[in-house]
Amino acid sequence: MTGLFLGFLLGFIMQRGRFCMAGGLRDLYLFRDGRMTLAILIIITLQSIGLFAFVALGWAKLPGGDFRWLATLVGGVTFGIGMGLAGSCSTGAYYRAAEGLAGSMIAVIGFVVASWVIRQPGGKQLFAPINTPALPDASLMQTFGMSPWPAVVLLTVLTGVLVWRHLKRKSFPVPQPKPRKQGIAHWLFEARWHPFVSAVLIGVIALLAWPSSLESGRVGGLGISGPSAQLFSLITEGKTGFFGWAGYLLIGILAGALVAAWGSQELRLRSPGLPTMVKSLFGGGLMGIGSGLAGGCMLGNTLVNTAWFSWQGWLFIPCILLGSWLVSYFTIILPNQSIKAKEA
Template identity: 45%
Template sequence: MLISGLIVGMALGFVMQRGRFCVTGAFRDVWVTRNTRWLTAFLVVVAVQSVGVFALDAAGVITLASGPFPWLATIVGGFIFGFAIILAGGCATGTYYRAGEGLVGSWLALITYALFAAVMKTGPLSGFNTSMRSVTIEQSNFYSVLNVSPWVFVALLVAGVALAVRHHLNKPRFKMAAPPASKTGLAHLLFEKPWNAFATAVVIGLIAIAAWPLSWATGREAGLGITTPSSNAVNYLVTGDPELVDWGVLLVAGILLGSYIAAKGSGEFRIRVPDAATVVKSLSGGALMGIGAALAGGCTIGNAMVETAQFSFQGWTALVFMILGAGLGARLTIMNRRPSSGSGPAKVPARAAAHS
């Protein structure tokens, strides 16, 4: 059953690469261009997964559990992580799939992200991480505090996201000129035709739902997750302990493989070596990502996508502070480059504008 982790990861990496599903871009665009289209697409993933995860819980396929809310570590870690993804040019999952496209900068960010996640979780800084995450409050999710059914929150989330999607679909969009199709049928759809942001989000949400029972079947009682599997992969390379190679480790390996297949099939794979400044940003951004994700208890997947779908305080608090951290990162690295005069819109640097 462990092989299902690799399959789910390949599907996730393929879809995110072809859909150009960039969480960093979603958070950054809120501040730089005041555009919420990709943030809305991200919330579509959360809403779709929320329906599925509570249905699985109600059916007894999985059992959702809650624990104390480590509020201090979540706030600090979420903010650090949000800032870091702007430096690194991608969040945890984005870094994995951009690495599969051949971006050397993403390879570097991925290495330091996984390394520092391990340092925080099981290495020299594990005591600090544990101490920070021991500052808690008992309440862990919204519906238990209000003593209502979680389906009330599911309905509100789905309705709110549906209205936001409708708003974006009703806005006029510019059609970009595209070269004539060179593929036909399924190959054209999978590797050539641009994917709609909201359709991509629905598919990712369905993959996230499927991850729950498949992961549980192997004894890993969780859904999608990137930080702990990345830490486990580093620890496996150091210790050789085969127990560390679980469903999650195969998941992240699958993301790399799936994104490579997608990039190769669409002609988007090529080795791209960054300049020195980008190398420094990638390494430092990756390190801060590992630190922030470990403190917060998850990255944009484990916290902002999976925990939010369960309406946990940790997930939604992390999401808010990740967006705030990304805002600071964007202001320091992107928005300060705006021209001091003139009424024209600011241009986002090419590297920052590219979905990662």
């Protein structure tokens, strides 16, 4: 049940911290706002330091396998396009669905169904030409036959310098409404959370997921792509494979986000309109296909696989950036340029 507990904490923190990885990456190239990107880097760094220490102590194991580079590349771009259409990554869609956002509920449905389809024999056969090309070494350490610690130190220094430079900048106070709650209730359900605070908390949860899931026989950290497919099998076929560590993690994410939304009075049904709902469904489906090809979603690849320096995790990041940028270019940047040109 540790998966349920960690999932609850993760869902609560992501909802209260408004921790949207998709929005953060979009803000990086649209508004030159790198706060959320730095927050992601903080999570990766904290997890990397602790993970390799855990491996040395025998408390965690690293995944094996090869590097399916073409599937990661195609899957990453596909996931990024879906993320741009849905307005959030798959994990963000789950916590937003728990707070009542109808568009995110539809995106989750698309993600769950597509995650299941791509794992079926027909889906595997269809994408076999993409899944087949592979390199034998899955990580930086395997390729160069080196200790992970020089890379960990370099990553830590880089993250520290970037965070320090960001915090040095002059900040402008954001007007806050008068508090209605006091003490811990104010901090938990009302106060504005800095992305870096949320990142540290998520980093600790991501680290604890490794030894926690290993106790159940699962090698890996946080991830929701696989259990999402198993959820569809549970609903349609009655298969109970969903009720493992990762399945309970998914249940916990929904429960934690629900409690956070209820406590902060953000729990209400909201519909964005039919066109957005259709985009969300299509986007969720593309994220399901993309994560199935790439071996993980934003949570599993961007936050977790990067921490043990897997080539898959680090290739996934520029690919989702490209996919997300393409959607932003054709739906935001290009229309705005056309409007400005007409007004000139």
